[in-house]
Amino acid sequence: MQAGKPILYSYFRSSCSWRVRIALALKGIDYETVPINLIKDGGQQLAIIEYLEEMRPTPRLLPQDPKKRASVRMISDLIAGGIQPLQNLSVLKQVGEEMQLTWAQNAITCGFNALEQILQSTAGIYCVGDEVTMADLCLVPQVANAERFKVDLTPYPTISSINKRLLVLEAFQVSHPCRQPDTPTELRA
Amino acid sequence: MQAGKPILYSYFRSSCSWRVRIALALKGIDYETVPINLIKDGGQQLAIIEYLEEMRPTPRLLPQDPKKRASVRMISDLIAGGIQPLQNLSVLKQVGEEMQLTWAQNAITCGFNALEQILQSTAGIYCVGDEVTMADLCLVPQVANAERFKVDLTPYPTISSINKRLLVLEAFQVSHPCRQPDTPTELRA
Numbered sequence: 001m002q003a004g005k006p007i008l009y010s011y012f013r014s015s016c017s018w019r020v021r022i023a024l025a026l027k028g029i030d031y032e033t034v035p036i037n038l039i040k041d042g043g044q045q046l047a048i049i050e051y052l053e054e055m056r057p058t059p060r061l062l063p064q065d066p067k068k069r070a071s072v073r074m075i076s077d078l079i080a081g082g083i084q085p086l087q088n089l090s091v092l093k094q095v096g097e098e099m100q101l102t103w104a105q106n107a108i109t110c111g112f113n114a115l116e117q118i119l120q121s122t123a124g125i126y127c128v129g130d131e132v133t134m135a136d137l138c139l140v141p142q143v144a145n146a147e148r149f150k151v152d153l154t155p156y157p158t159i160s161s162i163n164k165r166l167l168v169l170e171a172f173q174v175s176h177p178c179r180q181p182d183t184p185t186e187l188r189a
Numbered sequence: 190m191q192a193g194k195p196i197l198y199s200y201f202r203s204s205c206s207w208r209v210r211i212a213l214a215l216k217g218i219d220y221e222t223v224p225i226n227l228i229k230d231g232g233q234q235l236a237i238i239e240y241l242e243e244m245r246p247t248p249r250l251l252p253q254d255p256k257k258r259a260s261v262r263m264i265s266d267l268i269a270g271g272i273q274p275l276q277n278l279s280v281l282k283q284v285g286e287e288m289q290l291t292w293a294q295n296a297i298t299c300g301f302n303a304l305e306q307i308l309q310s311t312a313g314i315y316c317v318g319d320e321v322t323m324a325d326l327c328l329v330p331q332v333a334n335a336e337r338f339k340v341d342l343t344p345y346p347t348i349s350s351i352n353k354r355l356l357v358l359e360a361f362q363v364s365h366p367c368r369q370p371d372t373p374t375e376l377r378a
Contacts, residue, residue, distance in 0.1 A: 046270070047262035054255045066243045073236035081235070081270035086280065090299075094292070103283070110279075 006031045012180035012187075015084055015141030021175030022137045023049045027056045035182030046080050049134055061134045068129060071122045075115065075135035079142045083111035087145060104149040112146065112156050119158040126162055132169070140166050144177070195220045201369035201376075204273055204330030210364030211326045212238045216245045224371030235269050238323055250323045257318065260311045264304065264324035268331045272300035276334060293338040301335065301345050308347040315351055321358070329355050333366070 008024065008031050010017040024031055029052070053061050062069050085091070086107035095103045122128045127135035143163040146153060153160050166172050173179070178189040197213065199206040199222050213220055218241070242250050251258050274280070275296035284292045311317045316324035332352040335342060342349050355361050362368070367378040 047259050047266050050262050051255060051259040054258065066240060069243065070236050070240040073239050077236050077270070081266070081274055085270055085274040091275065094295070106283070 007034050008032070009034050009036050010180065010182070011036055012177045012183040015145055016080075018141040018144075018175055018177060019046075019080070019137045020048050020052075021180075022140070022171050023052050023061060023134075025171035025175050026059060026061065026132065027052060029056060033181045035180070046076060046134070046138075049137065053134075060131070061137070063128065063131065063133060071118075071128045072133045072135045075118060075122070075127055076138045078111060078115055078118070079135075079138040082114075083108060083142060084145070086111075087149065101149060104145075105151050108142075108146045108149060108151050111142075112151070112159060116156045116158055119162065123158055123162060125165060132166070132171075136162070136166050139163060140172055196223050197221070198223050198225050199369065199371070200225055201366045201372040204334055205269075207330040207333075207364055207366060208235075208269070208326045209237050209241075210369075211329070211360050212241050212250060212323075214360035214364050215248060215250065215321065216241060218245060222370045224369070235265060235323070235327075238326065242323075249320070250326070252317065252320065252322060260307075260317045261322045261324045264307060264311070264316055265327045267300065267304055267307070268324075268327040271303075272297060272331060273334070275300075276338065290338060293334075294340050297331075297335045297338060297340050300331075301340070301348060305345045305347050308351065312347055312351060314354060321355070321360075325351070325355050328352060329361055 006024075006029065008017070008020060010021065010033050012035070049061065062072055087104040092100045092104060119127060124130040126132055127139055139159070140163055143153070143159060176189075177183060178187055195213075195218065197206070197209060197220050199210065201224070238250065251261055276293040281289045281293060308316060313319040315321055316328055328348070329352055332342070332348060365378075366372060367376055
């Protein structure tokens with residue numbers, strides 16, 4: 001392992017890991033992946049992204065304007081603190097197999113109803129204006145989770161179209177769960 | 190209402206509102222409270238605190254050192270994104286009356302096990318070093334929630350002693366749920 005190269009403890013499917021992988025790709029930071037199967041969920045990975053932003057400010061993941069920064073953080077926190085924690089693996093285990101799908105769909109739908117409305121006033125090409133921000137790093141993995149849980153996305157045209165525009169970007173491609181060192185063969189693409 | 194005076198839409202008991210009230214008190218920002226009974230939970234209020242920090246940088250709620258900043262954000266996100274969302278009102282309603290207490294205690298205990306360990310390496314007088322930070326704004330309301338849910342705090346000596354040192358500070362006193370405009374008479378102190 002190269003000296004000084006950062007190590008990312010990552011799980012291919014974790015939306016928390018994916019957010020950080022996108023940030024690393026956007027900032028052009030080379031890293032080693034150490035796959036772990038058991039992940040601590042929650043919003044902690046936003047602390048890593050804020051740290052990366054401070055240590056490697058270019059390209060920016062937070063806009064310069066304080067009100068726009070607040071919008072980016074509000075959207076990021078809504079997803080990473082208001083939606084994702086309710087549908088992560090450890091919570092779903094507690095909910096029990098029978099109720100899992102309904103529970104997850106409900107958490108995502110409630111969150112996406114709020115998110116769609118917020119995005120209608122903040123979005124340009126991406127979540128906040130026309131530059132990729134931390135909010136976009138949160139959006140794409142959460143939409144992927146919504147799709148895994150078979151949430152109908154037709155009521156969310158703003159979310160869906162921003163997601164499509166982001167998924168074609170290289171940083172979102174190379175960081176995608178289907179292309180990680182620990183992605184099982186049958187899920188590779 | 191005075192022109193330019195910020196309005197805080199607040200619920201006396203909400204730990205999310207309380208965090209923001211502490212930040213406003215620490216920064217000496219006068220505000221109007223508009224009590225609301227129905228609150229949107231989740232971590233969104235950290236976006237308000239980051240915005241306050243940028244617009245009114247003194248006193249700092251984030252340390253200058255990037256690694257310490259990352260610790261503060263990690264602790265804040267662990268609480269606001271990893272614990273609080275799992276034990277908020279709307280989730281407990283879904284869990285159902287019978288299981289509510291066990292569910293909330295479990296969420297808090299899991300989170301506090303991780304938090305106690307982290308604090309053992311970051312804490313000074315407060316959560317990270319000897320200055321009050323955003324992490325402390327998250328800690329105190331969460332410990333109050335733990336007490337409401339009758340979580341045994343003896344396994345968490347670091348959490349408990351930091352909490353005690355914070356609760357005597359004026360900003361934490363004036364922002365306390367028992368002293369808000371919408372606090373019911375029987376809960377006032």
